[in-house]
Amino acid sequence: MEPKREITSVGIDIGTSTTKIVFSRLTVGRRYGVSMLPQYQITERNIIYESPMHLTPLIGESQIDLPALQRILSAEYRSAALKPEEVDTGAVIITGETAVRSNANSILHQLAGESGEFVVAQAGGDLEAVLAGKGAGAEAYSRRAAGTIVNVDIGGGTANAAYFNSGSIIGTLNFHIGGRLIMLDKAGTVAKIYPAARQWLNREGLWLQEGEQTDWPVLQEITRRWSELLLENLLKGSDPQACPLIYGHPDLPVAFAREATVTELWISGGVGALMEQAAPRNIAETARYGDIGPLLAHAIIKASEHYPVKLQVAPGAQRATVIGAGVHTLQLSGSxxxxxxxxxxxxxxxxxxxxxxxxxxxxxxxxxxxxxxxxxxxxxxxxxxxxxxxxxxxxxxxxxxxxxxxxxxxxxxxxxxxxxxxxxxxxxxxxxxxxxxxxxxxxxxxxxxxxxxxxxxxxxxxxxxxxxxxxxxxxxxxxxxxxxxxxxxxxx
Structure with missing residues (x-):
C-alpha cells in the first residue's frame, strides 16, 4: 500500500453580494507511470466545513472593508476548529463587481498571506468560470455525458460560463450580467445601478435612474433582454464586439460556442439558487433581497424554453465557485x-x-x-x-x-x-x-x-x-x- 498524505485546503470567495468559506481535506496518493517514476495525484477531495453566506462588507462605493472581512474569516476558522497555520493550501478569489474595488488587489494578497501556508490569490472571470464549473461537478459529469456541458455561474455582478467536453475545458465566456447590477427597494425605488448596467441601459435606450421609482414592466424587459442575450451568445456564438455585455475577450470571436454541441446548460451561483424559489409576481417580491436577482433567475428559465437544451440548477449552486477554489486549484509536480x-x-x-x-x-x-x-x-x-x-x-x-x-x-x-x-x-x-x-x-x-x-x-x-x-x-x-x-x- 502506497503511503497517502492529507492536505487541508481553504476556499474563500469574496463576491459582489456574498462571501463564502469552505474547508476541504485533500488526499495525495502516489502511483507509477510507464516510466516507473512516481507521480503524485490528488485522489480524494472531501469538504469538511462550509460557512453560511455572509454579506460582503464594503466601505462606501469604492472599497472592501478589510477589518470586517478579517473578522468574518476569523470567526469561520474558529467554527471549523482550524488555525491558519494548520491550512496547507487553497485560494482566495475575488469575483464579480468586487474586483472593481480600489483596494481589491492589496486585500486579496493580504488575505491570502493570512489564511494558510500556501494559499494563493486569484481574480478573473475566466478562472471563476472554470472553478465554478469544477465545483458544481460539470467537469466530472462531462466525462460521461454526450455533447458539451456548459456551466454558467451567475452572481451579483457577472455571469461566467465554462464549456466542458469529455472532462476537458474547451472555452470560457464572461458577461456583465448579474442580479445585483441593479439594486432597488420593495417600493420600486432604484438604489444603485452599476456602471456595466448603466452603459447597457443607455445604449438600449431604457430609462432607469437612481433615486427614482421604476415600473414592473421595465424590470421585466431588462431581465428578458439580458436572458436572451446570455443564451443566444452561449449557445449560438457571437462576436464579443457585437455584444457589449461580454467582457474579457475583446478581440476574439467566440468560435467554440458555435461549434460545440451543447446538450446541457447548468446554472450555478446566487442566481442559480434563486431559480429554485418561487417566481416573483411584482416589484416587492422581486426586491426581497434588494436587487433584481429573483426576476433575472426566472427570466432565464423562460428564455431557455426557446432552445433545444436541457436547463438545470447546478448542485450546490451558490457554493460552486468557493468549492472550486478550495478543491481544484492545486496541482502537484512530478517527482x-x-x-x-x-x-x-x-x-x-x-x-x-x-x-x-x-x-x-x-x-x-x-x-x-x-x-x-x-x-x-x-x-x-x-x-x-x-x-x-x-x-x-x-x-x-x-x-x-x-x-x-x-x-x-x-x-x-x-x-x-x-x-x-x-x-x-x-x-x-x-x-x-x-x-x-x-x-x-x-x-x-x-x-x-x-x-x-x-x-x-x-x-x-x-x-x-x-x-x-x-x-x-x-x-x-x-x-x-x-x-x-x-x-x-x-x-x-
Missing part, C-alpha cells in the same frame, strides 16, 4: 524536479508559453529550437520586464515534444542559459510538459557552471497568460503548484 528549496516559495509568476514552429525531433532543427526559445524569452522580457533586470521574473512553459534525446535536451539548455544571461535573469523558471525537469535543470547547472539559479518543474498544465505560485517541497517528494489568473475588472 523529477530541479529546484533548490531555498529559492521557494515563489508567488505570482507570469507564464510565457514557448511555441515550437515545427515538431522538434531527435536532434533536428537546432536553429528552430534556438529561435523559439529566444522568442519566448524576448516576449517575457517585453511583457514582464523591470527597471532592474535582476528583479524580472517569468516562467517559460515548454510544450511537449515527440522525443527528447540528450542532444535535444542540451540544445534547449544551451538556449535557455544564453537567454538567461542575455536578460540578466537572477532566477530562470521552466515548466516542462515532458518529464525532463530534473535532467534539464542539471544540464543548465553544468553549462552555467552553477552560476544560473534555476527552478524546473514538470507534469504541470499551464497556458500563456496564467500565473503560478510554487510552494516548498512536501516530504522531499513533490512540489505544490497553483495555476491561476490575476485579472482585476475595470469600470470601463
Amino acid at each position: 523529477t524536479v530541479y529546484a533548490d528549496p531555498n529559492l521557494l516559495p515563489l508567488r505570482n509568476i507570469p507564464v510565457v508559453e514557448l511555441v515550437w514552429p515545427v515538431q522538434v525531433q531527435d536532434g533536428e532543427q537546432p536553429d528552430e529550437i534556438l529561435a523559439s526559445i529566444q522568442a519566448a524569452f524576448a516576449a517575457g522580457a517585453i511583457r514582464h520586464g523591470s527597471n532592474e533586470p535582476e528583479e524580472m521574473q517569468f516562467a517559460i512553459a515548454i510544450p511537449e515534444m515527440n522525443s527528447c534525446s540528450y542532444s535535444v535536451l542540451r540544445r534547449i539548455a544551451e538556449a535557455v542559459t544564453g537567454c538567461s544571461r542575455k536578460y540578466k535573469l537572477k532566477l530562470c523558471i521552466l515548466i516542462c510538459e515532458n518529464d525532463i525537469a530534473k535532467a534539464l535543470g542539471n544540464c543548465i547547472y553544468l553549462l552555467s557552471q552553477g552560476g544560473q539559479a534555476c527552478v524546473c518543474l514538470d507534469q504541470i498544465s499551464v497556458a500563456h497568460g496564467d500565473y503560478i505560485d510554487i510552494g516548498i517541497p512536501v516530504d522531499g517528494d513533490y512540489i505544490p503548484v497553483a495555476v491561476k489568473t490575476l485579472v482585476f475588472s475595470s469600470t470601463n
Whole structure:
C-alpha cells in the first residue's frame, strides 16, 4: 500500500453580494507511470466545513472593508476548529463587481498571506468560470455525458460560463450580467445601478435612474433582454464586439460556442439558487433581497424554453465557485524536479508559453529550437520586464515534444542559459510538459557552471497568460503548484 498524505485546503470567495468559506481535506496518493517514476495525484477531495453566506462588507462605493472581512474569516476558522497555520493550501478569489474595488488587489494578497501556508490569490472571470464549473461537478459529469456541458455561474455582478467536453475545458465566456447590477427597494425605488448596467441601459435606450421609482414592466424587459442575450451568445456564438455585455475577450470571436454541441446548460451561483424559489409576481417580491436577482433567475428559465437544451440548477449552486477554489486549484509536480528549496516559495509568476514552429525531433532543427526559445524569452522580457533586470521574473512553459534525446535536451539548455544571461535573469523558471525537469535543470547547472539559479518543474498544465505560485517541497517528494489568473475588472 502506497503511503497517502492529507492536505487541508481553504476556499474563500469574496463576491459582489456574498462571501463564502469552505474547508476541504485533500488526499495525495502516489502511483507509477510507464516510466516507473512516481507521480503524485490528488485522489480524494472531501469538504469538511462550509460557512453560511455572509454579506460582503464594503466601505462606501469604492472599497472592501478589510477589518470586517478579517473578522468574518476569523470567526469561520474558529467554527471549523482550524488555525491558519494548520491550512496547507487553497485560494482566495475575488469575483464579480468586487474586483472593481480600489483596494481589491492589496486585500486579496493580504488575505491570502493570512489564511494558510500556501494559499494563493486569484481574480478573473475566466478562472471563476472554470472553478465554478469544477465545483458544481460539470467537469466530472462531462466525462460521461454526450455533447458539451456548459456551466454558467451567475452572481451579483457577472455571469461566467465554462464549456466542458469529455472532462476537458474547451472555452470560457464572461458577461456583465448579474442580479445585483441593479439594486432597488420593495417600493420600486432604484438604489444603485452599476456602471456595466448603466452603459447597457443607455445604449438600449431604457430609462432607469437612481433615486427614482421604476415600473414592473421595465424590470421585466431588462431581465428578458439580458436572458436572451446570455443564451443566444452561449449557445449560438457571437462576436464579443457585437455584444457589449461580454467582457474579457475583446478581440476574439467566440468560435467554440458555435461549434460545440451543447446538450446541457447548468446554472450555478446566487442566481442559480434563486431559480429554485418561487417566481416573483411584482416589484416587492422581486426586491426581497434588494436587487433584481429573483426576476433575472426566472427570466432565464423562460428564455431557455426557446432552445433545444436541457436547463438545470447546478448542485450546490451558490457554493460552486468557493468549492472550486478550495478543491481544484492545486496541482502537484512530478517527482523529477530541479529546484533548490531555498529559492521557494515563489508567488505570482507570469507564464510565457514557448511555441515550437515545427515538431522538434531527435536532434533536428537546432536553429528552430534556438529561435523559439529566444522568442519566448524576448516576449517575457517585453511583457514582464523591470527597471532592474535582476528583479524580472517569468516562467517559460515548454510544450511537449515527440522525443527528447540528450542532444535535444542540451540544445534547449544551451538556449535557455544564453537567454538567461542575455536578460540578466537572477532566477530562470521552466515548466516542462515532458518529464525532463530534473535532467534539464542539471544540464543548465553544468553549462552555467552553477552560476544560473534555476527552478524546473514538470507534469504541470499551464497556458500563456496564467500565473503560478510554487510552494516548498512536501516530504522531499513533490512540489505544490497553483495555476491561476490575476485579472482585476475595470469600470470601463
